[in-house]
Amino acid sequence: MSKHEENLWRGIDPGVRDSLNTRDYRTASFAQEVSRGGVDARELAAANRNQREVKDAWIPGVEIFSRKVYPQRHRGVFGEFVRRDEGILARLGLWPTQWSAARMFSGTAKGFHVHPPSIPENGDPVAWLRRLFIDEPDNYSARTYDNEQWDVMFFIQGRLEIILFDVRAGLPRRAMRFFVDGDNYRSDNNVGIVIPPGVAHAIRVEGTEDVIMVYGTSTVFRPEFEGRIASDVETATLPGSWQNFLSQ
Secondary structure: OOHHHHHHOOOOOHHHHOOOOOOOOOOOOHHHHHHHHOEEHHHHHOOOOOOHHHHHHOOOOOEEEEOOEEEEOOOEEEEOOOOOOOOHHHHHOOOOOEEEEEEEOOOOEEEEEEOOOOOOOOOOHHHHHHHHHHHOOOOHHHOOHHHOOOEEEEEEEOEEEEEEEEOOOOOOOOEEEEEEEOOOOOOOOOEEEEEOOOEEEEEEEEOOOOEEEEEEEOOOOOHHHOEEOOOHHHOOOOOHHHHHHHOO
């Protein structure tokens, strides 16, 4: 602690003063903000993907796109998810086979979990994934949506944090951390999210309100496509006294 800081905190007990630290408010690089502290979803939806700093931080294949939520005075809100024949999913050639809904109670989290990428028989995983997402990232027709689970997520209630981590063979190990608003909080943080297989993802509820999500998947639900990593946060352990009682 500097002399200036010692003088600033001289009214605090010395034992406590020795353990003090302050938050670092210095501006970090875009990559550091996205991978560590997290950013608002609006920053990612509006980011220029051709800029070097954005490109170096972005997980290949991930899409984050703005949505419009319209107020309906005295009634609520109306928000579009996506249109099949226009917009981001039309460009990707991806239309979900199954749509589902989920509710997350306040104070809870999901994940991490990951879906396996489909690799051609006798193909090299590293070569295949690099071709799809590094060498030919706009060649959407080469993607095998029918054989692997891609997620398309929307949130209609609550506020949440999402963390993505690329664990695909041969691709840069990147993380993206960002915050999303549900439709009941109309803002530029109302976004849709496309997550490729091989990108581990976790969701954590922010605040005291439940989160309600609607999501589409490129395949129907298949339990073998759910690979769980560090997901112990989802397991609620019974109190020790309860366990002792039930073991009698």
